[in-house]
Amino acid sequence: MSDKPARAIKLNVIxxxxxxYKGGPSSLCPGCxxxxxxxxxxxxxxxxxxKPHRIAKMSGIGCxxxxxxxxxxxxxxxNTVHGRMPSVTTGAYxxxxxxxxxxxxxxxxxxxxxxxxxxxxxxRNMDMVYIVENNGVYGLTKGQYSATADIGSKKKxxxxxxxxxxxxxxxxxNLGCTFVARSFSGSKKQLTSILKAxxxxxxxxxxxxxxxxxxxxxxxxxxxxxxxxxxxxxxxHMADYIPHFEPMAEVEVPEGHFTDITLHDGSTIRLExxxxxxxxxxxMAALTALHEAEVEKKHVTGLLYFDATKPSLAExxxxxxxxxxxxxxxxxxxxxxxxxxxxxxxxNQ
Amino acid sequence: xxxxxxxxTINIATANGTGSQSANLILLQSLFxxxxxxxxxxxxxxxxxxLPTWYIVRLSDEGYQAPGDRTHIQVLVNKATWTEDLxxxxxxxxxxxxxxxxxxxxxxxxxxxxxxxxxxxxSLSPKLAKLVTNIVYVGVLAELLGITDEALHKAVAGQFKxxxxxxxxxxxxxxxxRNYAKENFTKTDPYVVESRAxxxxxxxxxxxxAVALGxxxxxxxxxxxxxxxxxxxxxxxxxGWLPRLRTNDEGESTCAVIxxxxxxxxxxxxxxxxxxxxxxITATSGPGISLMQEFIGLAYFAEIPSVFWxxxxxxxSTGLPTRTQQSDLAMLYEGSHGDTQHIVIIPxxxxxxxxxxxxAFDISERYQTPVFGLSDLDLGMNRWAxxxxxxxxxxxxxxxxxxxxxxFEAMENFGRYRDVDGDGIxxxxxxxxxxxxxxxxxxxHNPDGVYSEKPDDYxxxxxxxxxxxxxxxxxxxAPLLREDAEGDVGVIYYGSMENTIQEIDxxxxxxGLKVSQCRVRSLPLHSEVEQFIxxxxxxxxxxxxxxxxxxxxxxxxxxxxxxxxxxxxxYSDGMPPRGRIYAEKILETIEEVxx
Numbered sequence: 002m003s004d005k006p007a008r009a010i011k012l013n014v015i016x017x018x019x020x021x022y023k024g025g026p027s028s029l030c031p032g033c034x035x036x037x038x039x040x041x042x043x044x045x046x047x048x049x050x051x052k053p054h055r056i057a058k059m060s061g062i063g064c065x066x067x068x069x070x071x072x073x074x075x076x077x078x079x080n081t082v083h084g085r086m087p088s089v090t091t092g093a094y095x096x097x098x099x100x101x102x103x104x105x106x107x108x109x110x111x112x113x114x115x116x117x118x119x120x121x122x123x124x125r126n127m128d129m130v131y132i133v134e135n136n137g138v139y140g141l142t143k144g145q146y147s148a149t150a151d152i153g154s155k156k157k158x159x160x161x162x163x164x165x166x167x168x169x170x171x172x173x174x175n176l177g178c179t180f181v182a183r184s185f186s187g188s189k190k191q192l193t194s195i196l197k198a199x200x201x202x203x204x205x206x207x208x209x210x211x212x213x214x215x216x217x218x219x220x221x222x223x224x225x226x227x228x229x230x231x232x233x234x235x236x237x238h239m240a241d242y243i244p245h246f247e248p249m250a251e252v253e254v255p256e257g258h259f260t261d262i263t264l265h266d267g268s269t270i271r272l273e274x275x276x277x278x279x280x281x282x283x284x285m286a287a288l289t290a291l292h293e294a295e296v297e298k299k300h301v302t303g304l305l306y307f308d309a310t311k312p313s314l315a316e317x318x319x320x321x322x323x324x325x326x327x328x329x330x331x332x333x334x335x336x337x338x339x340x341x342x343x344x345x346x347x348x349n350q
Numbered sequence: 351x352x353x354x355x356x357x358x359t360i361n362i363a364t365a366n367g368t369g370s371q372s373a374n375l376i377l378l379q380s381l382f383x384x385x386x387x388x389x390x391x392x393x394x395x396x397x398x399x400x401l402p403t404w405y406i407v408r409l410s411d412e413g414y415q416a417p418g419d420r421t422h423i424q425v426l427v428n429k430a431t432w433t434e435d436l437x438x439x440x441x442x443x444x445x446x447x448x449x450x451x452x453x454x455x456x457x458x459x460x461x462x463x464x465x466x467x468x469x470x471x472x473s474l475s476p477k478l479a480k481l482v483t484n485i486v487y488v489g490v491l492a493e494l495l496g497i498t499d500e501a502l503h504k505a506v507a508g509q510f511k512x513x514x515x516x517x518x519x520x521x522x523x524x525x526x527x528r529n530y531a532k533e534n535f536t537k538t539d540p541y542v543v544e545s546r547a548x549x550x551x552x553x554x555x556x557x558x559x560a561v562a563l564g565x566x567x568x569x570x571x572x573x574x575x576x577x578x579x580x581x582x583x584x585x586x587x588x589x590g591w592l593p594r595l596r597t598n599d600e601g602e603s604t605c606a607v608i609x610x611x612x613x614x615x616x617x618x619x620x621x622x623x624x625x626x627x628x629x630x631i632t633a634t635s636g637p638g639i640s641l642m643q644e645f646i647g648l649a650y651f652a653e654i655p656s657v658f659w660x661x662x663x664x665x666x667s668t669g670l671p672t673r674t675q676q677s678d679l680a681m682l683y684e685g686s687h688g689d690t691q692h693i694v695i696i697p698x699x700x701x702x703x704x705x706x707x708x709x710a711f712d713i714s715e716r717y718q719t720p721v722f723g724l725s726d727l728d729l730g731m732n733r734w735a736x737x738x739x740x741x742x743x744x745x746x747x748x749x750x751x752x753x754x755x756x757x758f759e760a761m762e763n764f765g766r767y768r769d770v771d772g773d774g775i776x777x778x779x780x781x782x783x784x785x786x787x788x789x790x791x792x793x794x795h796n797p798d799g800v801y802s803e804k805p806d807d808y809x810x811x812x813x814x815x816x817x818x819x820x821x822x823x824x825x826x827x828a829p830l831l832r833e834d835a836e837g838d839v840g841v842i843y844y845g846s847m848e849n850t851i852q853e854i855d856x857x858x859x860x861x862g863l864k865v866s867q868c869r870v871r872s873l874p875l876h877s878e879v880e881q882f883i884x885x886x887x888x889x890x891x892x893x894x895x896x897x898x899x900x901x902x903x904x905x906x907x908x909x910x911x912x913x914x915x916x917x918x919x920x921y922s923d924g925m926p927p928r929g930r931i932y933a934e935k936i937l938e939t940i941e942e943v944x945x
Contacts, residue, residue: 070801
């Protein structure tokens with residue numbers, strides 16, 4: 002036993018170290034924006050002082066949906082089927098409304114196969130945090146465009162995208178979503194504060210996070226790097242070769258300002274933080290900001306829309322106060338007398 | 351003239367959306383209240399208003415509940431099917447027809463009772479003439495057949511509970527019809543109704559309503575559904591009972607109801623409920639089950655309790671949405687991609703609909719797997735005589751779910767997918783408990799629930815799942831056997847065929863053939879089924895479908911030495927099964943096989 006005093010471990014308000022919020026090692030491509038988001042989830046949950054086992058981690062299918070293994074190892078989770086995480090979450094919520102449901106999804110999951118479920122979860126104001134790790138491509142199937150890919154963006158293979166993208170934030174605001182925010186995987190500070198707020202929100206919180214794919218948005222230059230590898234007789238299968246990148250450098254954009262960010266493929270995106278004069282209760286202003294940003298080829302970030310007045314699904318369901326999970330079996334099954342009475346009523350009708 | 355008492359079939363041809371259903375139910379209920387064994391079949395269109403509907407009422411002192419072989423009394427109200435309906439009648443049939451329809455009555459070999467139904471109805475209420483027309487023919491039939499006013503009045507009161515003006519209007523309309531028949535007709539047909547002593551008190555009940563009540567007594571905590579014929583009344587049945595049976599004084603419920611955006615979402619919600627430790631159910635029909643396939647596979651592989659009720663209608667595709675069939679069995683048994691096998695429970699009576707309604711949850715939580723209740727349109731939406739419901743004889747079985755910390759800590763070697771007891775059923779902890787949290791997944795996993803692609807892990811997992819479902823066989827509802835000591839031919843059947851089997855048996859017996867019966871009530875097959883087949887020289891599998899789906903399952907699963915003894919009689923035309931058709935097909939099959 003050492004006499005040295007143990008180094009003080011920083012604890013949160015419920016006396017938990019940050020380690021209690023961590024998960025297993027990531028198997029995503031090194032440098033993936035999704036891993037940065039996982040770290041922000043860990044930070045936000047820790048800073049908010051939520052008991053880790055009272056969080057339910059929900060996801061669909063895709064790179065993003067694998068990430069629940071990489072954070073909150075003390076929480077139960079459900080990696081469901083492609084695009085259908087909202088319905089599973091809704092069913093779980095009906096049984097145990099006291100858990101914090103933290104959903105992580107991708108743009109394939111949310112903007113294509115699962116857009117219907119996303120829309121209806123918003124419509125019900127289902128009480129959950131719904132993070133979209135949005136990179137405009139299908140990563141696990143090796144780089145097809147998703148429905149959020151910007152017009153004119155060019156990925157590793159094939160033609161430039163010419164199909165109108167779906168802006169999930171604009172969609173959500175139009176649907177009356179009660180918490181709509183956009184951020185960037187590299188904006189740790191902004192994303193942390195948005196997620197902390199989302200976790201505290203009663204109702205559906207959509208957090209659309211631009212999270213660049215490090216592997217499948219390579220341009221010709223990168224292609225040359227594949228060729229380079231091949232020419233240099235590195236015995237790697239082309240399709241299996243994943244370039245290693247450093248994670249995006251942290252970037253924080255002051256409110257009302259913009260910054261250009263160079264992505265791994267050399268392209269840039271312009272992030273603009275919505276001005277502090279933006280009124281998040283003004284849905285028209287939020288939509289205007291989104292549309293202006295689209296015209297100017299920018300991405301506007303920050304809390305775009307917020308409405309604390311709308312009842313959430315819990316109120317709509319009209320359930321007893323105790324979560325149904327904890328309602329005893331004899332309360333769930335009416336007594337024999339009740340059935341006898343019903344039988345009699347039927348016989349005498 | 352010899353009379354024919356309580357042994358004939360009435361066919362009433364109307365258009366849907368005209369109120370004929372309530373008139374027909376009054377006719378059915380009044381016969382029932384006179385103690386006459388009677389059954390009603392509603393052949394309705396997939397439509398809101400204006401398309402042909404037939405209601406078939408069969409009276410049978412023998413207790414036969416299938417529609418008979420022929421129509422004895424035809425009521426003609428609907429012009430659209432008039433000519434066809436009339437042409438189909440056998441000579442000597444009775445026709446009660448609406449003179450005001452301006453349709454020809456060109457059969458001279460039938461007993462004709464023309465009634466100015468529309469005029470009579472208008473005289474009573476010009477505004478509601480269409481509706482009243484239907485009650486008028488009930489009054490006419492009552493007079494012709496001898497249905498008592500007492501029975502009619504009770505049925506009207508039951509149909510329009512507490513609505514005084516509706517009761518008055520309908521009672522007057524019945525009198526109009528009865529008086530018209532009294533004043534204008536001399537009865538020249540042989541068909542009469544006679545009251546029968548009621549030995550066992552019964553009431554009418556639809557299968558869907560009985561399942562719904564069963565679910566309530568099974569402690570259902572989430573109903574997630576998407577409307578589809580013929581299952582909607584099951585979901586609406588649950589919704590209807592909640593305020594009285596599962597709601598506190600503050601109006602708060604212990605069961606959540608969510609009308610989902612589609613069947614996929616409904617299935618997802620049921621899985622979410624099961625994952626969280628609750629009892630979720632969805633009610634649907636074949637097209638819904640088709641859409642739910644992906645989630646069904648997830649529930650099987652990730653071992654999530656979940657209950658699905660399939661009220662079978664005619665497929666494939668949209669099929670005949672308002673007709674009945676037993677054609678989803680194979681899909682339920684092996685739903686979703688990959689190697690799967692699911693538990694299916696199949697009620698054949700309304701009493702069983704109730705019982706399986708609550709039992710489904712117990713089985714699903716016990717085996718941590720999806721459980722399918724298979725009903726059909728005939729059982730689910732038609733009215734059947736019911737002796738009353740029996741209270742569950744066992745407490746709710748919540749399965750191997752660890753809810754207490756000390757029990758969890760006392761467990762050695764916990765793993766979400768570890769076979770601790772050797773029965774293939776693992777233990778589980780629930781989200782929010784903090785006990786042994788894992789990330790549930792539809793991907794391959796090891797006994798600890800961690801992602802794995804290792805050959806040994808996958809092979810062992812698939813074998814355990816197989817053993818688990820296999821182990822359920824003899825704990826599921828056992829087949830019901832009616833064995834004839836002299837018979838060497840067995841008949842296996844299931845579900846709503848129960849209501850026709852007695853008639854089939856009597857038709858066969860009249861030809862000198864005595865058969866034993868085995869009604870299968872669950873999949874995977876109970877070991878009794880194989881023993882039944884072994885006790886008989888030959889076994890016929892009787893089904894309301896084209897391909898003989900249960901027969902296919904039997905052929906694959908029975909030991910080779912008896913596979914050849916099992917033969918299929920499968921037939922479906924959308925109609926509820928008629929005894930003679932199946933009896934004749936059984937005889938043909940026996941003859942073919944014996945050659």
